[in-house]
Amino acid sequence: QQQVKQSPQSLIVQKGGISIINCAYENTAFDYFPWYQQFPGKGPALLIAIRPDVSEKKEGRFTISFNKSAKQFSLHIMDSQPGDSATYFCAASKEGFQKLVFGTGTRLLVSP
Amino acid sequence: DAGVTQSPTHLIKTRGQQVTLRCSPKSGHDTVSWYQQALGQGPQFIFQYYEEEERQRGNFPDRFSGHQFPNYSSELNVNALWLGDSALYLCASAEGNYGYTFGSGTRLTVV
Numbered sequence: 001q002q003q004v005k006q007s008p009q010s011l012i013v014q015k016g017g018i019s020i021i022n023c024a025y026e027n028t029a030f031d032y033f034p035w036y037q038q039f040p041g042k043g044p045a046l047l048i049a050i051r052p053d054v055s056e057k058k059e060g061r062f063t064i065s066f067n068k069s070a071k072q073f074s075l076h077i078m079d080s081q082p083g084d085s086a087t088y089f090c091a092a093s094k095e096g097f098q099k100l101v102f103g104t105g106t107r108l109l110v111s112p
Numbered sequence: 113d114a115g116v117t118q119s120p121t122h123l124i125k126t127r128g129q130q131v132t133l134r135c136s137p138k139s140g141h142d143t144v145s146w147y148q149q150a151l152g153q154g155p156q157f158i159f160q161y162y163e164e165e166e167r168q169r170g171n172f173p174d175r176f177s178g179h180q181f182p183n184y185s186s187e188l189n190v191n192a193l194w195l196g197d198s199a200l201y202l203c204a205s206a207e208g209n210y211g212y213t214f215g216s217g218t219r220l221t222v223v
Contacts (some may be wrong), residue, residue, distance in 0.1 A: 005153075036214075043116070043202050043214035044155065089154050098143065099168055100204075100212065102154030 004092050006089045006103025013110050019077040021106045023090035026071065030092040034100070035064065035075045038087045047088075048075070114139070116215035124221045125193050133188040133218045137205030144186040145212065146178060146201040155202055156202050161186055186198075190220075198222045 005024045013019045022031075031052055036044035048058045050064040050073065058062045063076040077084055090103040125131050143162045147155035157170035161180035162195040175186050175191045184205075189196055198221050204212040 002165045034212075041216070043204075045214065049211075072153065091154075097147065098160060098206065098212075099146075099157045099170065100145075100155070101157070104154050105152070 004090060004101050004103045006106060007102070008106060009095070010107040011109070013080045013108065015080065015082060015110055015112055017080050017110075018079045019075075019084070019110070020106055021075045021088055021108075023074065023077075023103050024070075025053065025074045025092050025101075027092070027094070027101075028071070029094045030101075031095050032093045033066065033073050034062070034091050034093075035044075036089045036091060036102075036107075038089065044089055071079050077108075080108075080112050082092045084108060085110050113143070113216060116203055116205050116213050118142075118201075118215040118218050120218060121216070122219045122221075124223060127194055127222055129193050130191045131193060132191065133190075133201050133203075133220070135186045135188070135203030135205075135215060137184050137203075138187070138213050139185070141205035141207045141213070142184050143206045144180055144184065145204045145206075146188045147214075148172070148205065149200040149202055149217070151199070193222045195222050 034049035035047045037047045038044045048062045061078045066073045087105045091100045119134045145160040146158040149155040159169040160167050164180045177189045180186045200217040202217045204214045206212045
C-alpha cells in the first residue's frame with residue numbers, strides 16, 4: 001500500500017514536444033504529491049507539487065494533473081528542451097509523517 | 113544560502129567496515145531525513161530526525177543508525193558494511209511537513 005508506480009521507465013521527446021510521465025498510488029492517506037528532477041551526480045530537486053484538493057497545478061512549462069478517484073497523477077512538460085533531459089521522480093507522503101515514497105523514476109531525453 | 117551540505121561526496125569502504133556520513137541542513141530547517149538511492153532506483157527512506165529524536169524509520173536494519181545535533185546537523189552511521197550498501201546516500205531537510213530540500217549526496221562504494 002506504500003508503493004508509487006511510475007511509467008514510462010524512459011522517454012525520448014523531440015525539442016518543443018510535450019513530455020508526459022504518469023504515476024499511480026494505492027494509499028488513500030497520501031495527501032502531498034511532489035515531482036522531483038534529478039541530474040547525474042546531484043540530489044533530487046523539487047520541481048512542482050500538488051495537494052489532492054485541486055485537480056491541476058501549473059508552474060511555467062510544468063503542469064501536474066491529479067485524478068483523486070483514479071489515484072493517479074501525471075507530470076506534463078510543455079515545450080520540452082534539451083536542458084530538461086534528466087531523471088524525474090514522482091513521490092507521495094502523508095501529512096504529519098513526512099516520509100516520501102518515491103516512484104522508480106523516468107529517464108527523459110529531449111533530442112535537439 | 114548554502115542549501116543542504118553533505119560530506120564526504122565520495123567514499124570507498126571495505127566489507128565489514130563502518131562508515132559515518134554527515135549532513136548540514138538548509139538554514140532554518142529543523143527536520144532531517146536520510147534516503148538511500150541505489151543505482152537506477154528511486155530514493156528509499158531510511159529515517160527522519162526532529163528535535164534530536166528519531167521520529168520515523170523505514171525498512172532498514174539496525175546496522176543503520178543516526179544522530180541529530182542541537183544545531184540540527186545530522187549523521188548517518190552504517191555498521192558491518194556489505195556490498196549491497198553501495199549507493200548514493202541523500203540527506204534532505206525541511207521546516208515543517210513539506211518542501212524537502214535534498215543535498216547532492218554521498219556516493220558510497222563498498223568493495
